[in-house]
Amino acid sequence: MTVKHSERRYSEVTGRAVLYAILIIVAIYYLIPLAIMISTSFRDMNDIRFGHLIDLPSSLSLEAWRMAWSEVQIGARRQLGLRPYFINSLLITIPAVTISVIVGALNGYVLSFWRFKGSNIFFALLLFGCFLPFQAILLPQATVLGKIGLSGTIPGLILTHVVYGVAFTTLFYRNYYVSLPGELVKAAQLDGAGFWRIFWRIILPLSTPITVVAVIWQFTQIWNDFLFGVAFSSPRSQPVTVGLNNMVNSSTGEVRYNVDMAGAIIAALPTLAVYIIAGKYFVRGLTAGSVKG
Amino acid sequence: MANLHIDNVHKSFGDTHILKGINMDIADGEFIILVGPSGCGKSTLMNCIAGLEQATTGRIIIEDEDVTEAMPKDRDIAMVFQSYALYPNMNVWKNIAFGLEIRKMPKDEIASTVERVADLLQIRPLLKRKPSQLSGGQRQRVAMGRALARDPKIFLFDEPLSNLDAKLRVEMRTEIKKLHQRLKTTIVYVTHDQIEAMTLANRIAVMKDGMIQQFGSPQEVYDEPVNLFVAGFMGSPSMNFIRCKVMEHQGEAHIRMEVDGKDYNLPIPKQEQAVRQRIGQTVILGIRPEQITHVIPQQDAGPNMASVDGKIIVTEPTGADTLTLIRMNDQEVNCRVHPREAKEPGETMTFMINMDKAIFFDPETEDRII
Ligand SMILES: Nc1ncnc2c1ncn2[C@@H]1O[C@H](COP(=O)(O)OP(=O)(O)OP(=O)(O)O)[C@@H](O)[C@H]1O
Ligand SMILES: [Mg+2]
Numbered sequence: 001m002t003v004k005h006s007e008r009r010y011s012e013v014t015g016r017a018v019l020y021a022i023l024i025i026v027a028i029y030y031l032i033p034l035a036i037m038i039s040t041s042f043r044d045m046n047d048i049r050f051g052h053l054i055d056l057p058s059s060l061s062l063e064a065w066r067m068a069w070s071e072v073q074i075g076a077r078r079q080l081g082l083r084p085y086f087i088n089s090l091l092i093t094i095p096a097v098t099i100s101v102i103v104g105a106l107n108g109y110v111l112s113f114w115r116f117k118g119s120n121i122f123f124a125l126l127l128f129g130c131f132l133p134f135q136a137i138l139l140p141q142a143t144v145l146g147k148i149g150l151s152g153t154i155p156g157l158i159l160t161h162v163v164y165g166v167a168f169t170t171l172f173y174r175n176y177y178v179s180l181p182g183e184l185v186k187a188a189q190l191d192g193a194g195f196w197r198i199f200w201r202i203i204l205p206l207s208t209p210i211t212v213v214a215v216i217w218q219f220t221q222i223w224n225d226f227l228f229g230v231a232f233s234s235p236r237s238q239p240v241t242v243g244l245n246n247m248v249n250s251s252t253g254e255v256r257y258n259v260d261m262a263g264a265i266i267a268a269l270p271t272l273a274v275y276i277i278a279g280k281y282f283v284r285g286l287t288a289g290s291v292k293g
Numbered sequence: 294m295a296n297l298h299i300d301n302v303h304k305s306f307g308d309t310h311i312l313k314g315i316n317m318d319i320a321d322g323e324f325i326i327l328v329g330p331s332g333c334g335k336s337t338l339m340n341c342i343a344g345l346e347q348a349t350t351g352r353i354i355i356e357d358e359d360v361t362e363a364m365p366k367d368r369d370i371a372m373v374f375q376s377y378a379l380y381p382n383m384n385v386w387k388n389i390a391f392g393l394e395i396r397k398m399p400k401d402e403i404a405s406t407v408e409r410v411a412d413l414l415q416i417r418p419l420l421k422r423k424p425s426q427l428s429g430g431q432r433q434r435v436a437m438g439r440a441l442a443r444d445p446k447i448f449l450f451d452e453p454l455s456n457l458d459a460k461l462r463v464e465m466r467t468e469i470k471k472l473h474q475r476l477k478t479t480i481v482y483v484t485h486d487q488i489e490a491m492t493l494a495n496r497i498a499v500m501k502d503g504m505i506q507q508f509g510s511p512q513e514v515y516d517e518p519v520n521l522f523v524a525g526f527m528g529s530p531s532m533n534f535i536r537c538k539v540m541e542h543q544g545e546a547h548i549r550m551e552v553d554g555k556d557y558n559l560p561i562p563k564q565e566q567a568v569r570q571r572i573g574q575t576v577i578l579g580i581r582p583e584q585i586t587h588v589i590p591q592q593d594a595g596p597n598m599a600s601v602d603g604k605i606i607v608t609e610p611t612g613a614d615t616l617t618l619i620r621m622n623d624q625e626v627n628c629r630v631h632p633r634e635a636k637e638p639g640e641t642m643t644f645m646i647n648m649d650k651a652i653f654f655d656p657e658t659e660d661r662i663i
Binding site for chain 1: 340343344345364365366370371372374376377378379380381382391392395396439
């Protein structure tokens with residue numbers, strides 16, 4: 001009895017150790033490139049030129065960050081650095097995330113609590129949107145944007161991201177809401193509340209976890225998007241991903257690794273920030289939405 | 294305050310028919326108890342009355358106004374949900390006040406209403422808590438409070454006391470009864486509790502498989518059940534059903550009953566004319582346990598009194614009475630005797646049967662023989 005018992009304990013402990021070892025190795029594997037990027041971004045060019053390509057900075061230099069942010073000549077653009085692109089990205093991402101999340105929440109609310117004839121078909125069609133590859137909608141969307149006069153503009157990009165993102169946000173919210181008891185809405189109806197009041201007073205306050213999920217998802221999708229950003233923008237409305245690409249590709253002469261790395265980190269910083277701020281909710285929200293979905 | 298007419302209401306979810314033609318005429322101020330086995334459609338009927346489910350066909354009329362198509366909020370109904378349905382994001386106070394705020398009650402009036410209801414339901418110390426911080430019974434009382442805070446035309450209560458401890462349940466039952474006597478609001482109330490049903494109801498509706506089996510006063514439903522189902526459903530312990538034959542004995546119809554090897558002829562009351570004519574046929578005798586007792590000297594003389602000697606199989610003391618199991622016509626029969634009179638299992642004692650209270654059912658149709 002006791003032998004068996006301790007054996008089981010022993011095997012449990014080794015299992016755990018192996019698990020942790022694997023997790024640590026994987027974590028290192030993923031973190032090394034990031035570490036190298038960060039370290040390179042703080043080195044100066046001389047350091048890189050005469051030392052190893054991969055090394056710790058001999059002195060902390062913010063030069064590369066300044067260059068990437070506001071001094072590098074990108075393409076033929078008059079304004080220097082990634083800053084204008086970064087601002088474009090903000091101008092695209094913030095409204096697009098906001099609108100697609102609100103529309104998704106409303107869609108989910110209707111599809112869960114105010115079913116209508118054909119609402120299931122409607123939902124199935126929306127789901128179809130989630131499986132649609134980006135490439136498939138490039139040409140039609142370009143035509144549409146041209147027809148409504150939004151080609152190459154920031155509103156055009158916002159519209160594109162909203163349309164594409166609503167499928168996902170609707171899916172998130174709908175799956176979360178069907179796990180809420182339907183009697184809540186019934187009780188509120190008897191209390192005299194209407195469609196909007198129930199949404200604002202009862203449903204939305206319960207939606208924090210899934211809203212965090214939807215915001216993170218949409219923010220990373222839209223911020224990191226390159227394809228739409230390249231296809232539907234003009235030089236004046238290009239997002240930071242396109243800017244970064246142009247910066248790396250348009251540098252003449254020697255490759256300025258430190259500037260490239262700093263630029264890449266700048267471009268990735270907002271998504272990183274969103275994850276760190278809301279990540280705890282993200283994990284919780286994903287499971288909360290999926291348990292009964 | 295309002296009358297309520299439910300006119301041939303059917304409800305199907307897809308292909309499954311849940312309600313199959315419900316008809317009820319409920320007068321202003323009546324207290325209606327709805328009972329029936331789990332899954333028979335009680336909650337569905339409540340939802341149809343409240344407008345939370347659209348009846349497939351049929352009409353709902355409240356206060357002489359057809360509300361079949363009306364929105365729930367326009368029907369002026371307050372409901373306690375079987376699942377409570379408390380708003381998780383609001384504390385108890387807000388939960389109760391929500392409906393009042395929407396209906397634009399002045400602030401100070403809301404406050405006094407919430408406090409009155411909280412006192413009534415003994416949840417005053419809980420007003421600041423969220424539903425997740427409450428026990429099941431506390432949540433149920435909050436659900437109750439949310440309804441009682443309003444002054445609607447009709448109250449719908451779906452098993453509102455099911456989760457309370459025995460003492461609290463009795464207290465709340467009394468409070469509800471007092472409240473009804475004071476407000477005279479029409480109430481439809483679902484319960485699985487026999488005592489609740491008997492004590493609260495003006496009339497009881499017994500439901501089975503989406504149909505109303507019987508709708509009458511508690512005494513009617515208890516004493517004059519229309520069929521085997523109602524007879525078996527109402528009353529605890531439930532009525533004894535004994536298959537037996539109607540036989541002629543000394544020129545009169547009697548029930549032939551064999552108890553532990555000895556044959557008895559039990560009288561059939563005069564009012565059961567239809568049964569008396571079924572000589573030679575098998576019927577089901579329904580008799581409640583309290584009608585089979587130990588011999589009580591002054592009462593054993595009536596024309597419809599009979600006595601049999603039965604061997605006791607099992608006894609179950611309940612405190613007030615002892616339930617005693619014997620066999621009649623080889624079927625188990627529960628009798629209710631005084632604890633002092635009850636003999637031990639294996640012993641034989643004489644039981645007195647009050648055939649005046651016996652009722653008879655057709656074994657084929659299971660309806661009462663009339
Ligand atoms: N939305 C629905 N879709 C399909 N079937 C349903 C739906 N709601 C209820 N039912 C079915 O209708 C039947 C009646 O349900 P209902 O909730 O009215 O029963 P009930 O009499 O209240 O039972 P209980 O005493 O257990 O509360 C059940 O068989 C249930 O499965
Ligand atoms: Mg029910």
